[in-house]
Amino acid sequence: MSDALRVLQGAAPVMAVANFSSMGHAQACAELFAEAKIPAIQITLSDRQAWQMVKLCKDMMPFAKVGVGSVLSRRQMLRVADEADFAVSPGFSQELSILARKTLTPYIPGVATASEIMAAMNEEHRVLSCFPAANVGGASLLESLSAAFPDVTFYPAGGISATDYLDYLVLEKVACVGGSWMVPSEQAITSNRDDILAMLRQIYG
Template identity: 40%
Template sequence: MTITPGAPPVPDHLSAARDFVLDAIGITRVVPVVVVDGPDDGVAVTRALVAGGLPVAEITFRTAGARDAVAAVADQLPDVLVGAGTVVNVKQVDAAVAAGARFLVSPGLSRAVVERAHEHGVPIVPGVATPSDIIAALDLGLDVVKLFPAGVIGGVAAVKALAAPFPDLRFVPTGGISAASAPEYLAQRSVLAVGGSWMVDKSLIAAGDWAEITRRTAEAVTLAQTTGENR
């Protein structure tokens, strides 16, 4: 793992956890961004993702039932890499970790949130949108960041522009990414994975259409593997 000179040392237990999580995400190359209202849908969506070949889920803390959904997935599907997304404050860090989240994702960069995640020994991928954000992330010892909202701030062109001065940084672009646009992002060497909700669209969850989620997930897995081979 690359650490910027002057960055705080990363404890060994956190480094090992981070490496495991990031290696797993780097293999799947797609992180489903899941919005559910409670544990039943959380488990059902995750089972559909696993059936499609994607044993990872970022369950966002945008609903009152998100914590319970993370806890249910962690309990019932222990082989799934379940994370908590949209983590924006320290209380949410504590709640997500207590629920069993194995990684955290934030839409922005908060020193307090990152440091609390480090205290828990749980990897975090914070959101960045500018070079200043990236430098702040590097100062915190991070080398993987979420580019957000990717589609709004320039898409693949933004990835290329930001990767140039930060060649050791890896990005997880999220926001506005679809099955059609994902391959161009994944073709970039600086992109570890993409985050997206096209395979877990809220309308599919509301309809309980787990078969369609599985179908879209299988397509996403094939897309990611094929693009990875061509980089």
């Protein structure tokens, strides 16, 4: 079993995909996720303090895998190798694939087409993120791609919500889905923390 597949199976059924708005937001969510025992989180690099947020979550959620999303460059991949547990990209890059292999970093590249899947498979990837899943065909596309590529395990992310994530999880070749809806706003945590905590505990059993 690959390290990338272990990450997804450990995160299942839903990987919390976080685009935190501030350090305060990151801390509030990390406290909530630690209490709910969420097994993994993917933090996007859209905020200038994203790497500090990665460290905060690593410190506050020591039992969880903390990964980085939207990894686009060599510099970012090298930093993931030093500071996080796994990397996810929105697309496929041969350079990043080679670098991840050299640094022993679990890496999940993104794909949206059959041609991209074939390119990733040529670099020995069998665990791929379908992104942006909801916009490129959703669960029906993944069902078709799974038939064409039976050796690939998918991690769909992008546009998936609480109302349709189960449509993806019923597919045999989907190990886990990515969901930003799993990350409540700081205001929601303040006003509705108990209900959010109950929802998270129900998802993760």
